[in-house]
Amino acid sequence: MDHPAFASSQQIEDFSALVSDIYDTVLDTSGWPRVLAKIAAFVGGPAAALFSKNAAAKTGNLYYDSGGMEEGFKRLYFEKYVKLDPATTAHYFMEIGDVGATDDMLAYADFVETRFYREWAMPQGLVDFISTVIDKSASSATMLGVFRSASDGRADEEARLRVRLLSPHVRRAVLIGDALNQKASEAMALGEMVDTVRSSMMLVGEHGRIVHANVAAHALIASGSVIGQVGGRLTARDPDVARELSLLLERCSEGDASLGDRGVGIPFLNSDGTRYVINLLPLASGARRAASAQFAAVAMVFVHRADLPAPAAPEVIAKSFVLTPSELRVLLAVVDVGGVGEVAEALGIAESTVKFHLKRLFEKTGTHRQADLVKLTAGFSSSLVR
Structure with a gap:
């Protein structure tokens, strides 16, 4: 049977074997690093990971990874750069099963101007990240992601298709096996x-x-x-x-x-x-x-x-005030890092662009100062705490 993601019957057999390995992690979670290494090779990239992000708190957790990335860079991402990653908010707005690469989140020319790219991605030779949402809660999104190096090139349609093929199988393995919460009970x-x-x-x-x-x-x-x-x-x-x-x-x-x-x-x-x-x-x-x-x-x-999850604060804010993705990024950056200059540096955009988005935010939210925006965001966050 022909499939656009596969050029030969051997590739189809390899994919079937990979799917079987994914389901075997349900009862043996120690197999996730090996499976993620196979996923990285299948999609095309040096490393892959299962992780979660909280768009409101700008925090994250790494559950399993394939190796292939220095420990120092992994630690730095979750300690510092998850707050500066321009894709964090966009990742949360993806639906379960959606697949997206960097240029689906923001213009690639803007991405390479960010501190995140200059200080974290570029030193590792990384040029792209293709991901899919495995699960969502009221505060976070659990994701499968594959990094792309300069030799792999930016994610193309074939890479997107391969992640899309894997997504439902990884989701089932994670949900049915409760794989992300069993590391302490593998025995x-x-x-x-x-x-x-x-x-x-x-x-x-x-x-x-x-x-x-x-x-x-x-x-x-x-x-x-x-x-x-x-x-x-x-x-x-x-x-x-x-x-x-x-x-x-x-x-x-x-x-x-x-x-x-x-x-x-x-x-x-x-x-x-x-x-x-x-x-x-x-x-x-x-x-x-x-x-x-x-x-x-x-x-x-x-x-x-099959309960529907409650929306997270950023999603509620965006829908309540009809904010564009760029306006929401600036709003959350104001909350996280402060003034116009700091926001411009963190997002890799001009101060005039930040001021333009702030003007629109003030108009849409009925506020007049950045401090008011911080209070507004905090109010939405606290109203969703259960």
Whole structure:
């Protein structure tokens, strides 16, 4: 089968193997650095990482990386340069699954004039960064990103397409395996891991037989409101969902590839109007087979409500006052670094440009001083704290 991202059948096989490796990180998180190195090679770049950014606080966390970057530069990014990275705000405004490179965030000519580029990216020979949003919360975005060096060149359409192909698989592995929060519990047995997850999770054997379930899953099954059991076999209250679930579980027993293009998720609207998603992870290959052997399980089933996340403060501010991305960047920079001169240096733009955007910000927000803008932003941030 031809695909625009692949020039040969060998590349298709390599991609399939990479996807399998991604899902194996669900039960063996120590594999993420190796998988990220393969992702970097697949997309084209010296390094890749799983990380999160908080657009309001201008902070970030590195969860896993492929290596290929000096430790000092990694430390400096999260200690200092995440606040100066002109893409941080734009990253948060990307939707889950979106793919973007530097010139999707701002004009590349402006990017190379920023302190971030001159002091952090250029000394490493980096020219671009292509990323995709894996998950979002009220305050941060979790992302997969691949760095591009001068020898790789700036991200082209093929690189974007390859990241887009990987994005849903990385997202499923992260969400189903809770991969970003398990570094302290890698030695736990599979059953113990399932028991510690607050969402409903089950290990299911052939023909839908429930072989292990955590407390949340037992409660959900007992309520009969979303899922249930008949003769010890997992089913769903909605007949259509029950049929789909049964079909996917049968295919799980035949191996990962049997799911084909159907994916591993069943989104549906429950009878009470609440949206749910049932995710299935096949346990029939590699490390997953070994880890699940004691339970004779063919799939891990994960049931959760599909709640919409609350918007973060920058997003609310931008929508409330109809701010352009450039105006929002200047507003957040005023909060972070202070006066016109400091903002101009941090963003790599002229002071006259900062003053122009400030004039527009004053008009749109009904404020008159930079101190008023700081108070306004703080008010939005505190109103969203739960």
